[in-house]
Amino acid sequence: MDFAPSEDHRMVRRIAREFAEKEVAPHIREHDEAGYFDRRYLDRMGELGLLGLCLPDKYGGGGLDYISLAVASEELERVDTSLRVVLSVHIGLASLGILQWGTEEQKSRYLPDLATGKRVGAFGLTEPNAGSDVAALEATAVRDGGEYVLNGEKTWISLADVADTFLVFAYTDKKARHRGISAFIVERGFPGFSSSSIHGKMGVRAGNTGSFVLQDCRVPASNLLGEEGEGFKIAMSCLDNGRFTVAAGATGLIQACIEACVRYATERRTFGVPIGEHQLVQRMIAHMVRDVEACRLLVYRAGWLKNRGERNTRETALAKWYATTASFEAAANAVQIHGAYGYSNEYPVERFLRNSKGAVIYEGSREILEIMIGQYALGLRQDRPLRRSLPGWPFEEDGRQG
Numbered sequence: 001m002d003f004a005p006s007e008d009h010r011m012v013r014r015i016a017r018e019f020a021e022k023e024v025a026p027h028i029r030e031h032d033e034a035g036y037f038d039r040r041y042l043d044r045m046g047e048l049g050l051l052g053l054c055l056p057d058k059y060g061g062g063g064l065d066y067i068s069l070a071v072a073s074e075e076l077e078r079v080d081t082s083l084r085v086v087l088s089v090h091i092g093l094a095s096l097g098i099l100q101w102g103t104e105e106q107k108s109r110y111l112p113d114l115a116t117g118k119r120v121g122a123f124g125l126t127e128p129n130a131g132s133d134v135a136a137l138e139a140t141a142v143r144d145g146g147e148y149v150l151n152g153e154k155t156w157i158s159l160a161d162v163a164d165t166f167l168v169f170a171y172t173d174k175k176a177r178h179r180g181i182s183a184f185i186v187e188r189g190f191p192g193f194s195s196s197s198i199h200g201k202m203g204v205r206a207g208n209t210g211s212f213v214l215q216d217c218r219v220p221a222s223n224l225l226g227e228e229g230e231g232f233k234i235a236m237s238c239l240d241n242g243r244f245t246v247a248a249g250a251t252g253l254i255q256a257c258i259e260a261c262v263r264y265a266t267e268r269r270t271f272g273v274p275i276g277e278h279q280l281v282q283r284m285i286a287h288m289v290r291d292v293e294a295c296r297l298l299v300y301r302a303g304w305l306k307n308r309g310e311r312n313t314r315e316t317a318l319a320k321w322y323a324t325t326a327s328f329e330a331a332a333n334a335v336q337i338h339g340a341y342g343y344s345n346e347y348p349v350e351r352f353l354r355n356s357k358g359a360v361i362y363e364g365s366r367e368i369l370e371i372m373i374g375q376y377a378l379g380l381r382q383d384r385p386l387r388r389s390l391p392g393w394p395f396e397e398d399g400r401q402g
């Protein structure tokens, strides 16, 4: 067991932290208040190599390991969740989905632009009547010669109004239930595609979330990802990577709560002493410290399994469940420690609380993950090897050694 971060991990942490602290933190309160998504941050993340950091060199990525993705997610969410959401969706859900399931032609066509941020990726699974219950999807895809014709509506899609390349899940055979769902790579420019933004969100207000409609949207048959009927498995394997980044981000949010609370508890005085000298305040901070350390161990272990090219659905689900519930609790306690000041946006902790709630709902709600972990424990759920696995690290194609 080696707990030491590599040179690459240190470098990624430094780059992500400097970007988030220097370029985003000074404006985040204003952007959050206005519900403004600043497109320039995406471009900067592309320039800094953050949008392709764990894609193989061969496809224009940074060739780094999956723990680097966790480190970047942690550092970005330490400043604001909306930054980490970009990594979750663009890398975790979309790019790694294409890397795992794409043909060589699809990977060569899409990954180089995704790796640099020239194209932005998104993931369209949820619909107005289908969230946790994926089999309830209503979107359909009908083969017509060399194309599929897609119809349906996707909602609560991160980056819906920003992205260019969408993984979309639709039924090619409704009667076959889960086994009748297929996955497609859909480009914004395909005829019949339109998107819109959702306003009035509780959190992630500096990020973009929206809906898109597919109305007789014609998708070349060559954009089917995997085989017909493999869509459910593809969606779940993408979630293994998305959830990993959500768990890492939640760890960064707890870290931000600790830093804000230690600062405030040292300055604010009641009954003649700094509030940090009261044991009940110390307890809330101690819980945050316990959880940030536990989350890192869970997240990095899931990343270690990814590096080895091993199935990690259970470990990633456990990390995401634990980290997101812990970060919600940490943020609620961070507001508590700040008293009335914590209840206004004069301090960042109220934003942390609003942002932390979303992660308990998306990419597998708390309840769905809890059920999964219970089922694993009882032997009611087992993971079989997938037809295509996420490449382990070091990536073979580019000859890079870890």
Ligand SMILES: Cc1cc2nc3c(=O)[nH]c(=O)nc-3n(C[C@H](O)[C@H](O)[C@H](O)COP(=O)(O)OP(=O)(O)OC[C@H]3O[C@@H](n4cnc5c(N)ncnc54)[C@H](O)[C@@H]3O)c2cc1C
Residues within 6 Å of the ligand: 089, 123, 124, 125, 126, 130, 131, 132, 133, 155, 156, 157, 158, 159, 204, 209, 358, 361, 362, 363, 364, 365, 366, 367, 368, 371
């Ligand atoms: C900010 C944000 C960003 C998002 N980004 C994306 C995205 O990029 N792409 C995408 O496809 N989706 C995205 N989503 C959607 C998200 O994945 C869904 O909200 C999530 O899957 C839950 O589905 P739902 O909201 O329909 O809730 P439902 O599935 O209707 O569940 C409602 C409640 O019932 C509980 N519940 C449901 N089934 C059970 C059960 N069997 N046992 C016990 N409890 C149960 C749930 O845990 C939840 O508490 C996003 C959501 C948010 C809030």
